Amino acid sequence: MPKITIDGKTIDLPAGATILQAAQALGIYIPRYCYHPALSVSGTCRMCAVEVDKAPKLQIACATEIADGMIARTDTAAVKKARKDVLEFLLANHPVDCPICDQAGECSLQDYYMDYGLHKSRVAPEDKIQRSKHRAAGRYLVLDNERCILCTRCVRFCDEVTKTNELTVSGRSDASFIDIREGKSLDNDYSLNIAELCPVGAFTSRDFRFKQRVWFLKRIKSVCTGCAAGCNIEVHYNENTVYRLMPSPNPETNTWLCDRGRMTYKALQAGDRLRKAFVKKGSMEIEPAIRHAAHLLDEAARKTGPESVVVLGSPYLSIEDNLALAELAATSLKTSNLCLDFPREQGVKDGILINKDDAPDANGLKLLKARYAGLDQGALIELINSGRIKLIVAEARALSSLKEKLRELSNIETVILAVTKSDLDFESACVLPYAANFETEGHFVNYKGLLQKTTPSVAAPDGVKPLWTVLSKLSSCTGAPIRLEDAAELRERISEFIK
Ligand code: SF4
Ligand code: SF4
Numbered sequence: 001m002p003k004i005t006i007d008g009k010t011i012d013l014p015a016g017a018t019i020l021q022a023a024q025a026l027g028i029y030i031p032r033y034c035y036h037p038a039l040s041v042s043g044t045c046r047m048c049a050v051e052v053d054k055a056p057k058l059q060i061a062c063a064t065e066i067a068d069g070m071i072a073r074t075d076t077a078a079v080k081k082a083r084k085d086v087l088e089f090l091l092a093n094h095p096v097d098c099p100i101c102d103q104a105g106e107c108s109l110q111d112y113y114m115d116y117g118l119h120k121s122r123v124a125p126e127d128k129i130q131r132s133k134h135r136a137a138g139r140y141l142v143l144d145n146e147r148c149i150l151c152t153r154c155v156r157f158c159d160e161v162t163k164t165n166e167l168t169v170s171g172r173s174d175a176s177f178i179d180i181r182e183g184k185s186l187d188n189d190y191s192l193n194i195a196e197l198c199p200v201g202a203f204t205s206r207d208f209r210f211k212q213r214v215w216f217l218k219r220i221k222s223v224c225t226g227c228a229a230g231c232n233i234e235v236h237y238n239e240n241t242v243y244r245l246m247p248s249p250n251p252e253t254n255t256w257l258c259d260r261g262r263m264t265y266k267a268l269q270a271g272d273r274l275r276k277a278f279v280k281k282g283s284m285e286i287e288p289a290i291r292h293a294a295h296l297l298d299e300a301a302r303k304t305g306p307e308s309v310v311v312l313g314s315p316y317l318s319i320e321d322n323l324a325l326a327e328l329a330a331t332s333l334k335t336s337n338l339c340l341d342f343p344r345e346q347g348v349k350d351g352i353l354i355n356k357d358d359a360p361d362a363n364g365l366k367l368l369k370a371r372y373a374g375l376d377q378g379a380l381i382e383l384i385n386s387g388r389i390k391l392i393v394a395e396a397r398a399l400s401s402l403k404e405k406l407r408e409l410s411n412i413e414t415v416i417l418a419v420t421k422s423d424l425d426f427e428s429a430c431v432l433p434y435a436a437n438f439e440t441e442g443h444f445v446n447y448k449g450l451l452q453k454t455t456p457s458v459a460a461p462d463g464v465k466p467l468w469t470v471l472s473k474l475s476s477c478t479g480a481p482i483r484l485e486d487a488a489e490l491r492e493r494i495s496e497f498i499k
């Protein structure tokens with residue numbers, strides 16, 4: 001393997017590695033704009049220039065492969081001058097509207113100017129070339145051409161990752177600008193990644209614009225539950241409000257995030273978020289509604305026996321919540337009518353990330369099915385359609401997924417568990433709200449069998465609790481508690497599934 005020495009430190013790496021990669025492996029940071037580890041190398045910005053022994057002039061580290069015995073330096077006067085000159089060139093026509101730019105605080109132009117630039121502009125503001133500002137670019141993005149440094153990361157993303165080719169560089173020389181190709185709209189399923197990989201504030205997210213200065217944001221790692229991919233995310237939040245989701249790259253799951261996944265946090269603040277329970281369409285405090293649900297369960301069991309009640313698990317719920325549902329059926333209601341069988345077609349749908357299965361935990365549900373067995377889906381549908389069932393306890397989306405197979409539900413009462421009203425697809429005698437995945441810890445198994453957990457970043461609305469807590473209270477009200485009183489107890493109970 002070729003051996004290279006950078007700033008006095010030596011490393012050997014496989015042939016084909018670049019000076020920038022070698023420096024990174026040695027813990028030496030080389031500034032860059034156009035380089036992105038998940039895109040092809042374009043070598044357009046020249047910010048990564050370094051000195052290489054025996055080379056007549058500076059070389060760009062992102063595009064220069066290492067050679068055995070190579071010696072490079074990243075901290076010489078010539079390198080520092082080159083960085084300063086590149087910055088002066090990039091900023092010559094830049095509007096420097098940092099006070100109103102969303103990228104402020106995480107902008108490489110700002111950061112590198114402070115680290116390497118600190119030059120006085122030789123171009124007066126009135127002489128700067130003006131370009132279009134705040135141009136709508138698809139559903140989620142805004143493009144400000146004046147701020148663009150023409151690194152072409154956005155163009156390469158659309159060409160190489162989504163392969164939708166919406167963007168191009170139009171014009172020549174200092175009249176060049178990023179443009180949307182004629183007849184195209186920047187609406188691919190991954191468009192918000194462009195706002196993230198743009199190193200300056202040229203592409204910004206319409207959703208995040210002007211909502212929060214980035215230095216106020218706190219960050220916590222979690223998992224997207226928008227589909228079975230189980231993408232790793234970083235939740236950016238402040239004062240009990242989530243502002244955006246960013247990828248937390250993991251070679252086993254994701255480099256990017258899809259737009260739908262990035263928007264999953266919207267359910268937290270949605271106008272149809274359930275903050276109270278509903279009983280016969282009337283709003284009710286949650287505790288009395290739980291007692292009402294227990295009464296419905298008691299009545300059904302008293303009149304027609306426990307086998308007139310069905311409990312459904314859900315591929316949309318965490319292992320914790322499904323365990324509580326299984327325990328409710330087995331321990332509390334003593335019905336054998338438990339269904340944990342939700343077969344789903346899984347696999348990457350678009351060759352990038354999005355999974356055919358929009359539920360995050362069908363594989364976690366299988367772990368519980370191995371332990372609790374229960375009805376398969378065919379038997380469940382037959383049973384419900386037979387008319388022998390008087391009451392169903394189910395998470396809203398799991399019940400909706402059966403809708404087409406169910407003939408008639410109007411003579412069956414339901415206790416439905418939901419986060420938002422839009423999840424509800426059925427009239428229900430009782431709707432109980434529960435905490436969303438950003439508000440509670442929960443384990444999920446993605447389509448590859450990877451066990452991961454969500455981390456709470458914000459608190460649920462007053463009185464709204466994790467679903468396993470709601471079900472534990474419900475079981476206590478029926479007189480046969482499943483005893484999931486606190487997180488320690490829960491962890492102990494699910495330990496056999498999350499080894
Ligand atoms: S819009 Fe952003 S990502 Fe695209 S070329 Fe300009 S600076 Fe680079
Ligand atoms: S692909 Fe699935 S898990 Fe990944 S961000 Fe999109 S919805 Fe979330």
Ligand code: FES
Binds near residue numbers: 062
């Ligand atoms: S990062 Fe190397 S030329 Fe842009």
